[in-house]
Amino acid sequence: MEIRKAVVADAAVILENRLVFIEEVTHAVLPANFKEETYAYIQENLANGRLVCYIATEQDRIISIAVMSTYEVLPTVGNPSGKKGYLYNVHTAAAFRRQGLSTRVLHTLIEEAEHLGIAEIFLDYTADGRMLYEKLGFKYLEKEMVLKIR
DSSP, X not given: OEEEEOOGXXXXXXXXXXXXXXXXXXXXXXXXXHHHHHHHHHHHHHHHTSEEEEEEEETTEEEEEEEEEEEEOXXXXXXXXXXXXXXXXXXXXXXXXTSSHHHHHHHHHHHHHHHTTOOEEEEOOOHHHHHHHHHTTOOOOSSOOOOOOO
C-alpha cells in the first residue's frame, strides 16, 4: 500500500471513485453531463494545482482517497492570505475501513495544504466521518449559511 499525490493520469479513477462515493452516500440521480463536467474539472484542476488529491493504492486500485479544491477569497484578519480549501470525497473502500487509512491520507493532504499556505479547510461531513474530522481538529461552524441559486 502506498499513499501518493494524484496526477492528471489518475483523473479517470478519481472520477470513478467520486461516482461510487455519491452513490454510497447520497444515492443521488446524476444530472446530465455530470460525469463529463466532473472529469474535465478533475483533469484541468489537477494540472493547474487547484485540485489536490491524495490516494492510497494497493495493486493499482484506489483504496482510500481525499480530494480538496483550493481557492482564494478576500483576505480577512483571521485568514490574511485568503487561501482556503474545500474537502470532498474522503472515502475508503469497504474492505479497508477501520484501519486508519483515511486518517493517514488526510494527514498527508493537510500537510500539503499547510505547504500551500492554505489557512482553512472546510467540508461537509457524514455521520460516519464526523469523529474522524473532530479527531483531526475540525470544528463545527455555527455562523455559516448558504444560498442555493441552482
